[in-house]
Amino acid sequence: MVPQISTLGGYIFEYQKSVTNPTGFWAHVADSFFWRKKWDCVLDWDFEKARVQWYSGAKLNITENIFERHLFYRGNQKALIWEPNDPAEPVRELTYQELFDEVKRFSNALLRAGVKKGDRVGIYLPMVPELVIAMLACARIGAVHSIVFAGFSAQSLSDRMLDAGATILITADGGFRGSKTTPLKAIADEAMEGCNCVKKAVILRRTGEDIQMKAGRDIWWDEFVAGASTDHQAEVMDAEDPLFILYTSGSTGKPKGLVHTTAGYMVYTAYTFRNVFQYGDGDVYFCSADIGWITGHSYLVYGPLLNGATTLMFEGVPTWPDAGRYWEIVDKHKVNQFYTAPTAIRSLMALGMEWLDGKHLTSLKVLGTVGEPINEEAWHWYHDHIGKNRCPIVDTWWQTETGGMMISPLAGITPTKPSYATMPLMGIQPVIVDPEGKELTGNSVEGNLCIKYPWPGIARTIWGDHERFVQTYFSTYKKLYFTGDGVKRDEDGYYRILGRVDDVINVSGHRMGTAEIENAINEHPLVSESAVVAYPHDIKGQGIYAYVVCTDFSTGGEEGIRQSVLMAVSKLIGPFARPDKIQIVSGLPKTRSGKIMRRILRKIAEGETGNFGDTTTLLDPEIVEEIIKGRL
Ligand code: WT7
Numbered sequence: 001m002v003p004q005i006s007t008l009g010g011y012i013f014e015y016q017k018s019v020t021n022p023t024g025f026w027a028h029v030a031d032s033f034f035w036r037k038k039w040d041c042v043l044d045w046d047f048e049k050a051r052v053q054w055y056s057g058a059k060l061n062i063t064e065n066i067f068e069r070h071l072f073y074r075g076n077q078k079a080l081i082w083e084p085n086d087p088a089e090p091v092r093e094l095t096y097q098e099l100f101d102e103v104k105r106f107s108n109a110l111l112r113a114g115v116k117k118g119d120r121v122g123i124y125l126p127m128v129p130e131l132v133i134a135m136l137a138c139a140r141i142g143a144v145h146s147i148v149f150a151g152f153s154a155q156s157l158s159d160r161m162l163d164a165g166a167t168i169l170i171t172a173d174g175g176f177r178g179s180k181t182t183p184l185k186a187i188a189d190e191a192m193e194g195c196n197c198v199k200k201a202v203i204l205r206r207t208g209e210d211i212q213m214k215a216g217r218d219i220w221w222d223e224f225v226a227g228a229s230t231d232h233q234a235e236v237m238d239a240e241d242p243l244f245i246l247y248t249s250g251s252t253g254k255p256k257g258l259v260h261t262t263a264g265y266m267v268y269t270a271y272t273f274r275n276v277f278q279y280g281d282g283d284v285y286f287c288s289a290d291i292g293w294i295t296g297h298s299y300l301v302y303g304p305l306l307n308g309a310t311t312l313m314f315e316g317v318p319t320w321p322d323a324g325r326y327w328e329i330v331d332k333h334k335v336n337q338f339y340t341a342p343t344a345i346r347s348l349m350a351l352g353m354e355w356l357d358g359k360h361l362t363s364l365k366v367l368g369t370v371g372e373p374i375n376e377e378a379w380h381w382y383h384d385h386i387g388k389n390r391c392p393i394v395d396t397w398w399q400t401e402t403g404g405m406m407i408s409p410l411a412g413i414t415p416t417k418p419s420y421a422t423m424p425l426m427g428i429q430p431v432i433v434d435p436e437g438k439e440l441t442g443n444s445v446e447g448n449l450c451i452k453y454p455w456p457g458i459a460r461t462i463w464g465d466h467e468r469f470v471q472t473y474f475s476t477y478k479k480l481y482f483t484g485d486g487v488k489r490d491e492d493g494y495y496r497i498l499g500r501v502d503d504v505i506n507v508s509g510h511r512m513g514t515a516e517i518e519n520a521i522n523e524h525p526l527v528s529e530s531a532v533v534a535y536p537h538d539i540k541g542q543g544i545y546a547y548v549v550c551t552d553f554s555t556g557g558e559e560g561i562r563q564s565v566l567m568a569v570s571k572l573i574g575p576f577a578r579p580d581k582i583q584i585v586s587g588l589p590k591t592r593s594g595k596i597m598r599r600i601l602r603k604i605a606e607g608e609t610g611n612f613g614d615t616t617t618l619l620d621p622e623i624v625e626e627i628i629k630g631r632l
Contacts, residue, residue, distance in 0.1 A: 001307070002032050002271045004278075008413050011423075018426040019453070025427060026054070026456055030267050034069045035060050036236050039263075045454045047479050050461070050470040052454045053240050054264035061234035062243060062266045062302070063140040067100040068234075070308040078310045081284065082129050083329050085176035085316035091333075092129055096308070099133070104232035106137035109225045113200060115168060117142030117235050120245065122166035122198065124148045124157055124188055126175025127315040130204050130221065131291050132301055134170045139243060142235035146245040146257070149292025150175050150182060152574045154190035156255075160247050162195040163257055164463060169198050170221075174207035178320035185211040192217075239263035245463045246294055248400040249513040250472060251484070251503035257463030258400055265298075265403050266306060268457030272404045272425060273303030276394050277366050278411040283336040284363075286312040286329065288344065294400040295370055298457075299339060303404070318344050324355035327386075331360050337411075338386075339368035339396075341509035342378055347539045349381045356385060366411040368394045371509030372541045373497055379418035397421035397497045399483060400511070401473065403457025406430075407495050420496045429453040432489055437477040448501055449487040450480035503598075505534040505542050510576050517544065517579070520572035521565050526550050531588050531596050532579065535605035543580040545605040547627065550584060558584050581605075581632040589624050591617040604628055 005011050018025040023042035030039070040057030075097040082092040094102070115121060121143045125131040131147075138145040146164045148157050161169065171188045174181045185203060189212060192198050203213070204221040213220075240261045247255040279285060285304055289295035291313070304311035312333055318326050326348070330338060348355065367387050374382075374395055383393055393416055396408040406428050407421040414422050424430050432440045432447040440447050458481070462469040476482040486498035500506065503514045514532040521530040529549040537543035550561055562582045569578050589597045600612045609628050615621065 002029055002274050005275055005410060005413065006278075008415075011410055011413055014426055015424070019429055022427055022453065026267065029271050030055060030263070033060070033267065033270075034065050039239060043454065047454070047474050047481065050466065050474045052458055052460060054454075054456045055239040055267070058239040058263050059236050060239065060263060060266075061140060061142075061237055062262055062306075063103060063136050064234045065266060065270075066136065066305045067096060067103070070096055071100065074308050077308070079305060080129055080132060081310060081312040081333055083312060083314045083316075083333070085178065085320075087321065087325075087328070094129060099136075101230040102129075102133045103136045103140055104230045105225050105228045106133050107140045107232045108228040110137055110141055110143065110168075112228065113168065113224070115141065115143050117237075118144065118241075119168075120144045120146055120164040120166040122146050122148065122157075122161045122164065122169040124150060124169060124171040124184060125204065126150050126172055126177070126182070126184065126206060127290060127313055128172070128204070128206060129313070130172075132313070135244075135291070135301065140232065140234050142237050142241065144242045144245055146247070147292050147297070148247070149290055149574075150184055151292070151576050153571055154187045155194070155572045156574060157188065157191035158194035159254065160257070161191065161198055163247075163254075164245050165197050166195075167197060168200045168202065170202045170204070172204040172206040173211045174209045176207060176315060178317040181207050181209065183209065189214070237262050240460070242460075244297065246297065246400055248294075249504060249511050249516055251513055252515050253513075255513075255516070256465075256468065256472070258459040259461045259463050260403050260457070261460050264456030264458070266302070268404045268455060269298045269303040270306035272408075272457075273299060273309075274307050275410055276396060276405055276408050276425070277337045277339075277368065278413070279304070279307060279309055279337060281308075282310075283365070284310045284312060284333055285337040285339075286314070286333070286335040287339040288314060288318070288326065289339070289341070289370070294403070295339075298404050318348060319351070322355060323348055323351040324357075324359060327356060327359035327361060330364060334363040336363055337366040337368065338364060339370065341371040342369050342374040343372065343508040343539060343541055345369070345374070345378045345382050346541075349378060350539060353385070361386060361388060364388075364391050366394065367391045368396055370396045370398070372506045373499060374419055376418045383418075392416060395419070395421045397485075397495070401459045402455070403459060406451070406455075407497070417494060420490075420494045422494050424495070427453070427455045430487075430495065431480065432487055433477055433480070443489055443493050444491050446488040446498070447486070448477075449483045449485045449497070450477055451483065452480050505532075505544065507534070507537075507542050507544060507576070508540040512544075512573075512577055516573060517546070517569060517577055520569045520577070521546060521548060521579075523572060524561070524565055524568050526552050526561060527565070529588060531598060531601050533598060533602045533605050535581075535602075537580065540580075544577070545581045545583070545601075545632075546579040547583050547585050547588060547601055549587060583627070583630055583632050585623070585627050585630065587620065587623045589627070590619050592619050600624060601627075604631055607631075
């Protein structure tokens with residue numbers, strides 16, 4: 001097992017070791033894994049070239065570290081508990097042995113279909129155990145999985161499959177989420193029209209709805225695995241072979257396919273999982289994130305299973321059949337650690353206390369949050385009413401790019417403060433810089449958050465575009481990884497994340513680029529221009545405010561335009577990216593050189609009517625007056 005810290009003194013001591021001798025520290029952590037061959041070099045790096053290699057020369061397979069390494073002791077222990085969308089449907093539980101057999105069977109089926117090491121496999125599935133089986137089977141044969149959240153549109157799926165060059169797509173007829181079903185196969189059909197790299201599709205039957213099967217391309221999951229053996233030797237991978245590609249939004253351009261590699265990601269997710277949650281043998285751990293996002297990859301699947309943990313996956317939504325669903329699941333499965341997003345806490349808090357009636361929540365030991373800043377009110381509600389004042393809250397700050405948690409308390413060890421992610425984890429060396437890149441040392445400072453030394457979980461590149469990786473993360477400040485977040489270090493040296501300082505917005509923990517949403521809106525034939533900004537939203541953290549300039553209102557008037565803008569965004573990105581407010585304006589505030597003054601638009605969306613800072617470069621001040629008057 002990975003080394004576990006159990007006291008504050010232990011944390012301080014280990015942290016010191018991890019920064020004074022990082023390679024010694026991470027070699028020691030890595031010793032607890034199963035390697036086909038050990039590394040030649042623990043770390044080789046150059047942030048200027050954005051090149052990082054951990055454990056190079058080592059050979060391994062991450063699934064051998066999940067299965068073969070644990071099987072002797074844990075063969076009959078539950079690996080995965082699946083709670084269905086509909087509470088009347090039976091729960092599914094897979095032991096380590098059962099999950100292993102399914103993974104090997106699917107591995108053999110993939111090989112039989114001609115999928116080879118290094119090939120990219122697209123996965124577009126609802127939250128069902130087959131999603132875990134498919135991703136681990138890819139890892140086992142050395143194929144690179146690229147999972148697309150099942151809320152994304154056909155266009156988004158198609159773009160991602162094309163960018164990754166996926167040759168096969170694993171999907172389902174449909175997916176259940178609360179009272180709704182999503183026609184995943186119909187969406188995937190449309191997506192596959194647009195990406196001819198995908199030659200085969202495997203379809204899991206989930207909702208039973210009618211779908212079209214395309215001869216020669218589509219095959220049902222059951223037929224695909226029929227007759228496949230449960231004997232399978234894992235492919236031997238190099239430490240730096242890609243494990244997966246996961247797309248995330250940035251401030252400009254199309255989504256970026258971040259590449260995570262095998263050994264470093266394995267060591268880092270396993271180590272942080274055990275230590276942050278203080279997971280103990282026999283505990284039941286529940287992460288409510290979808291596997292389509294990095295939280296699901298690292299802390300629903302890889303981190304827990306690498307520790308031989310019992311991980312619970314939930315297919316549905318927190319408010320269906322009623323707003324007590326999470327708490328019912330916690331009681332039903334005696335969940336010990338629960339990890340969710342602040343937006344879920346805020347929305348449940350708003351629905352009232354009656355949903356906690358009759359819920360015991362006595363099994364809970366640790367609560368976690370991730371994805372966005374947690375406000376004090378939500379923190380206290382979570383702490384008092386869910387944790388009953390006895391469960392520590394770990395507010396974990398990290399990113400798709402970091403692979404695992406970076407700044408977080410260790411549960412029950414690090415003293416917490418509401419809305420603070422507290423202290424850096426082992427090996428993480430945060431620095432705060434001013435806009436010119438000068439490091440702000442000492443306590444009580446605020447600035448942009450960078451990291452100055454590599455950690456094993458850091459993404460290695462953007463798929464097919466290393467130069468963009470260099471530009472996005474390693475060029476703003478010399479020799480530093482730039483996170484895109486603002487941060488404050490308080491008088492005690494504690495870190496509080498203040499939110500993005502770039503044009504990335506965070507709506508209900510979903511990360512989006514404003515440019516991406518604008519591009520979708522601009523597709524509308526009657527829209528000539530648009531600008532999207534975030535504004536504070538009580539439940540979602542941030543809401544999406546779109547200012548739209550139209551050429552003509554003839555069809556349906558303003559309301560008609562609003563409706564079709566919403567449809568365009570759903571179609572091009574997904575329903576979760578739909579603006580909360582759409583203000584039709586006759587123009588946008590611009591500088592004389594034609595740049596949109598977003599700062600002003602942000603302030604108006606936040607409700608301000610003045611104090612717009614320097615407006616001397618503003619081309620047309622009357623537009624600002626008009627926008628303020630029409631504010632929604
Ligand atoms: C962005 C990364 C990390 C998995 C889920 C999101 C924000 C994340 C926190 C936190 C304040 C947070 C940051 C970050 N964020 N965790 N505990 N407190 N903000 O991953 O989609 O890559 O988004 O989420 O702004 O940059 P992601």
